[in-house]
Amino acid sequence: MEPILQSGGSALVAGCGYLGRRVADRLLARGITVYTLTRSTEKADQFRQAGLQPIVGHLEKRHGLPELPPVDAVLWAVGFDRQAGNSRESVWLDGLRQLVQSLSRNPPPRRFVYVSSTGVYGDAGGSAVDESTAAIPTTESGQVCLKGEQLLSTTLSHHLPQTLGVILRMAGIFGPGRLLRRVQDLREGTPIAAAPDDWLNLIHVDDATSAVEYFLTQPVAVNDLLCQPSEISSAATANTHDLPTINIANQPTLTRRQYYSTLARACDAPAPVFASAKADQSREGETLQQERHRPSSGNKQITSIFRSRLKGLEFQYDDIQKGIRASV
Known part of the structure; x- marks a missing residue:
């Protein structure tokens, strides 16, 4: 099967931020024309200087998108x-509804x-979770x-109807520039x-980028990426759809203690201390003390039924401790 995207093709990136920008740059390096959707004229100028094709629009506004170009992938x-x-x-x-409707005016991606x-x-009480598990979110x-x-x-x-949609359920994305606040709190000894x-x-983030790039460019056997009826519980059935859905997470999973201990060693900070929450209003931004004030997405170990079937998709940082050290 021929690639979905190759040199001379085109793609639209809606959300050209920490992850999306990296994907856009990789596609550009493949010789692909990359359109980036942004609401910021300043960012549009930056994208243009980088060789990307910016489109200024507002997903959250009714009729907030200009006419979109035909593309091979989104x-x-x-x-x-x-x-x-x-x-x-x-x-x-x-915004998603508006984007799909706008794309439908062109030949389908x-x-x-x-x-x-x-x-x-x-929450799964610490148990393993894969794509056959019921989706019962506890946060907004x-x-x-x-x-x-x-x-x-x-x-x-x-x-x-001719477009294949693929859902990538990402674990928490980390990488360069994403650990600075945590490092500061560890160095200050914040509980x-x-x-x-x-x-x-x-x-x-490099592995997340590789996963997105893979599914944007490579042909996939859809039946290999769908849970079989025998694998899906009745609770899961009520929350499923007919699109291929893949969990994207580095394995094996770390505990919070392992994560922060590794981060502390990597940045020469004191060992982490875990304590009950105390309000900290000393500076703007969320600190380690304030984590408990956010609704938790639950204690679980994310795994994947399908990752072993994805030939050619390799992750660099399944050793998460290596990934942490490379990101500080």
Whole structure:
């Protein structure tokens, strides 16, 4: 089977941030024309200087998108900006619906990759979770991600039936530039107000980029990426859709204690101390003490039924401790 994307092809990246920008750069290096959707004219100038083709538009606004070019593949990696004053629903649901409808005015893309979150699974009491597990999110973010997955399935079926949608449920993305606040708190000896022996499911940004690039460019056997009926519980059935869904996480999973201990050693900080939460208003931004004030996406170990079937997809940082050291 020929690649979905190759030199001379085109792609649209909606959400050109920490992950999306890396994907865009890799596609550009392949000789692919990459359109990047942004609401910022300043970022549009930066993208243009880097050889990307920026499109200024507003997903959260009705009729907020200009006419889109025809493309071979689409990446949805839209984050949530709390400072922008929009709800998750307006960006992740209304924006997604608007994007698919806009794309339907052109020849259909062959592939639509949707970056979701392992937060859709909720809490599993520390047990292993794979793609056959019921999606029962416990946070607003997880709930809207799951609604987005279901919305993509229905909107593609209605507007772009020839386009294959693929859901990538990402663990927490870490990497260069993402650990600075944690490093500062460790160096200051700030107590960590979270369960030390709960699991932290992570994916290094380079590996997340490789996974997205793989599904944007490579042909896949859809039947190999669908759970069989015997694998899916009745609880899971109520939350599933008909799109291939793959968990993307480095293995094996670390506990929070292992993660912060490795990070402390990597940055020559004191060993982490875990304690009950105490409000810390001394500076802006979330500190380690404030972690418990966020709703938890649950204690679980993310695994994947399908990863071993993905020939040619290799991760650099399944040794997460190596990934941490490379990111500091």
